[in-house]
Amino acid sequence: MSREALHESLSAVMDNEADELELRRVLSAESDSEMRSTWSRYQIARAAMHKELIEPRLDIASAVSAALAEEPEITAVKPQRFAWRNVGRLAVAASVTVAVLAGVRLYNQSEVAGPQIAQQAAQPSIAVPQVSQGPAVLAGYSEGTVAPGAQVTGAEGSPESWHEKRLPAYVRQHAQQAAFGSGSESALPYARAASMEDR
Amino acid sequence: MRVIPLFVVLGGWLSMPAFAAEADLLMQRLADAEKKQSYQGTFVYERNGSFSSHAVWQLVDGQQSRERLLQLDGPAAEVVILNGKIQCATEDMASQVREATPWRQHQLELEALSKWYSFQVIGESRVAGRPTVALAVRPRDQHRYGFELHLDRETSLPLKSLLLDESGQLLERFQFTHFTPGSVEPADVEGGADCEPVSLAVEQKELTSTKWRSDWLPDGFQLIDSDVRPSPASKEPVTWLSYSDGIARVSVFIEPLDGAVVEDARSQMGPTVAVSKRISTAGGDVMVTVIGEIPLGTAERIALSMRAGADQASQ
Numbered sequence: 001m002s003r004e005a006l007h008e009s010l011s012a013v014m015d016n017e018a019d020e021l022e023l024r025r026v027l028s029a030e031s032d033s034e035m036r037s038t039w040s041r042y043q044i045a046r047a048a049m050h051k052e053l054i055e056p057r058l059d060i061a062s063a064v065s066a067a068l069a070e071e072p073e074i075t076a077v078k079p080q081r082f083a084w085r086n087v088g089r090l091a092v093a094a095s096v097t098v099a100v101l102a103g104v105r106l107y108n109q110s111e112v113a114g115p116q117i118a119q120q121a122a123q124p125s126i127a128v129p130q131v132s133q134g135p136a137v138l139a140g141y142s143e144g145t146v147a148p149g150a151q152v153t154g155a156e157g158s159p160e161s162w163h164e165k166r167l168p169a170y171v172r173q174h175a176q177q178a179a180f181g182s183g184s185e186s187a188l189p190y191a192r193a194a195s196m197e198d199r
Numbered sequence: 200m201r202v203i204p205l206f207v208v209l210g211g212w213l214s215m216p217a218f219a220a221e222a223d224l225l226m227q228r229l230a231d232a233e234k235k236q237s238y239q240g241t242f243v244y245e246r247n248g249s250f251s252s253h254a255v256w257q258l259v260d261g262q263q264s265r266e267r268l269l270q271l272d273g274p275a276a277e278v279v280i281l282n283g284k285i286q287c288a289t290e291d292m293a294s295q296v297r298e299a300t301p302w303r304q305h306q307l308e309l310e311a312l313s314k315w316y317s318f319q320v321i322g323e324s325r326v327a328g329r330p331t332v333a334l335a336v337r338p339r340d341q342h343r344y345g346f347e348l349h350l351d352r353e354t355s356l357p358l359k360s361l362l363l364d365e366s367g368q369l370l371e372r373f374q375f376t377h378f379t380p381g382s383v384e385p386a387d388v389e390g391g392a393d394c395e396p397v398s399l400a401v402e403q404k405e406l407t408s409t410k411w412r413s414d415w416l417p418d419g420f421q422l423i424d425s426d427v428r429p430s431p432a433s434k435e436p437v438t439w440l441s442y443s444d445g446i447a448r449v450s451v452f453i454e455p456l457d458g459a460v461v462e463d464a465r466s467q468m469g470p471t472v473a474v475s476k477r478i479s480t481a482g483g484d485v486m487v488t489v490i491g492e493i494p495l496g497t498a499e500r501i502a503l504s505m506r507a508g509a510d511q512a513s514q
Contacts, residue, residue, distance in 0.1 A: 162459060162486075163475060165431060166452075166488070167464075167473060187253070190268050194251060195251055
């Protein structure tokens with residue numbers, strides 16, 4: 001194979017225009033030291049033309065080859081090291097996951113807590129459980145039974161019990177007076193009053 | 200709610216005078232029909248936290264009207280009403296009713312009502328297997344709820360009533376599932392064994408001149424009744440004031456706190472809201488509780504407007 005042909009192929013590889021045959025030719029001549037120096041020169045010339053900074057003497061390929069040649073036989077230890085590295089990777093991945101989850105949770109918490117705090121700040125007066133929030137508290141509207149959530153203390157003076165003792169009777173009086181005390185013939189206020197008696 | 204978009208779509212031609220007039224006519228027929236029609240049927244009542252079904256019989260014979268209501272699920276609550284007064288009731292159903300003639304009879308007075316509500320026919324419908332006409336009753340301000348009535352074509356009685364809040368959310372549903380006009384036997388309106396005669400609390404003869412009045416009420420609300428009773432939890436007297444605009448009703452309870460430290464409270468049971476506000480007076484703090492089928496904001500405003508004073512506004 002002529003030098004000219006080889007240099008042409010090298011040039012083609014440089015310009016990224018080599019066909020498969022040319023690439024094979026260049027690769028098979030890889031051990032040729034003259035070829036390597038030519039390659040090196042071409043690289044420098046190209047870098048100069050593109051105004052790129054390049055260390056002309058940096059022959060990474062030979063450096064890597066030399067390093068590989070000097071590598072001692074430590075093949076027996078390698079798997080263990082690999083295992084540990086994987087564990088390390090897993091640990092890193094896990095900690096990232098935890099961090100992300102914790103972050104999301106903290107974010108959500110702060111999002112939820114915000115309005116709650118705002119609500120508390122705005123309306124410190126709401127001490128009695130809101131009946132609209134569920135049937136559990138509705139049970140508190142029947143005398144004798146106290147919803148578990150609503151029962152805080154049985155103390156005479158506690159605000160919850162003050163309302164609990166009175167509101168059912170008030171609601172009942174309102175509903176029954178509307179249903180029966182006004183001469184109304186409609187069944188609707190009666191149904192309302194009956195629903196107040198339901199458990 | 201699907202209803203509101205329908206309102207909007209039909210709003211254009213519904214506002215035509217002919218339809219408004221038809222709505223008024225229907226409302227008048229409803230007002231007339233409620234006391235003249237014998238019927239029997241079953242209906243359901245639904246609100247947030249409660250669902251129940253009931254049977255009803257009404258027998259109108261000349262000037263006498265007898266009505267029996269029986270709950271069909273859960274406790275068999277029963278009430279028999281003769282000419283608007285309770286004859287008998289199962290326990291608790293009428294425990295808080297007192298025998299009294301309200302100062303103003305609750306009646307559907309269309310002319311007054313149309314100041315606070317607008318009535319419009321929104322189309323044909325079908326309830327309990329019967330043809331009905333749907334009527335939108337919309338409030339003219341934000342201080343009361345609107346509703347949707349479905350009136351029986353034949354008798355003009357309301358077979359379905361949906362109470363809607365300001366955003367069109369359903370607050371309660373009253374709806375017949377079976378309805379038969381006429382054909383009610385006298386035996387149908389007799390109370391069962393558990394229906395005990397009601398001994399209504401006798402009205403105190405001396406005029407309980409309540410020293411409480413309201414500084415502000417929504418337009419159209421009038422004081423229709425008042426009373427002073429012992430508190431359900433103590434011996435303190437509780438002033439009760441009842442207001443109505445002809446449809447919606449509001450009760451105000453005022454109880455002396457007697458030095459107790461009690462927080463304000465609010466709660467909602469379907470259409471019924473309860474707001475408690477602490478108010479300071481010269482004679483110590485009182486708790487004002489407003490209960491009614493009105494928006495929360497209106498109830499709060501009424502609670503805050505209660506004043507102790509000799510100059511009773513409307514008595």
